[in-house]
Amino acid sequence: MRSSVLALLFFACASQAGVIIGGTRFVFAENKKSISVTLKNRSAQTWLISSKISSGSAWPGNDGAVRPVIPFSATPPLFALHGNSENIIRLVGSGAELAQDRETLFMLSIAAIPSGKAPPGSVQMAVRSNLKLFYRPADLPGDPARAYQALGWQRTARGLTVENNTPYFVTLFKLSINGEAIDNPGVVAPFSKRQTPWCQASSRCQLSWQSLNDYGRVMPAVVTSVYTTSQGVSSRVITSASPSR
Known part of the structure; x- marks a missing residue:
């Protein structure tokens, strides 16, 4: 001991x-x-x-x-x-x-x-x-520091799908869903969709996430609500998005 x-x-x-x-x-x-x-x-x-x-x-x-x-x-x-x-x-x-x-x-x-x-x-x-x-690579379009703000989220039968349409990796930092922190949420690869098991039991998923820039600085949080309508269609509404400085 x-x-x-x-x-x-x-x-x-x-x-x-x-x-x-x-x-x-x-x-x-x-x-x-x-x-x-x-x-x-x-x-x-x-x-x-x-x-x-x-x-x-x-x-x-x-x-x-x-x-x-x-x-x-x-x-x-x-x-x-x-x-x-x-x-x-x-x-x-x-x-x-x-x-x-x-x-x-x-x-x-x-x-x-x-x-x-x-x-x-x-x-x-x-x-x-x-x-x-x-x-x-040189001459990639867009700002890598803002790529995390462009993530798209959608409900599926298996949980949440997150889509990254930028050429940059997005590190998910301090991701929480309905107030609960997600342990080791990882990354979202460029030009990819990632299926996750998150938020399977709830009809409404409120997400908050941050990311890190090239120098390790923590970027401002983005808050998004993803919910399922009566027609079973997933919708995405950004309720708060703090701009990068």
Whole structure:
């Protein structure tokens, strides 16, 4: 029991006072050859940093996507980040072809692994962060920061369908339905419809959701009511939509 408690304490301390990643999401624009991710170690301890890039199919809403060839490499893939220092991971494009009419989502996974031996009676734990990495072709129409405001919702026999007619991925953040928060709502892929099991039992579904812009800023909430008419037709009425600033 004592070891378990210490392990949890170590995890909490490491995630708050250890390695800090300079961003929660990253955009790799088509005209870039590489982008950098900054890491800062605020502790006195040395951490081993391991990074890799994989497909973005782990996020709900993109789990059925065709897994593309990974067109990036993270360098260095493994290095020591000494106490009270900083370093960068460089994401380098390989030139592999991706869709040019929409974004493609990948996962940047960064693990901070404690070096050295654990103190007697304690357990050291690695901390892994899975971050969104978007490949964005040049000259896509529209504003990616406003794409979440254009989502369309409809009732079906299986729940709610959400449609994204923009070329950008929309991250559903702080989504609530009839006042209840939805855990890990995921994303809505570009030019796609996503069927969800949400709001099956109610004839009226009031939704509130936010999203994140390229810099991780939380965007203003949109509130929408979706209901079923006497003819069984789903309707969508926006009751409140705060503009982006």
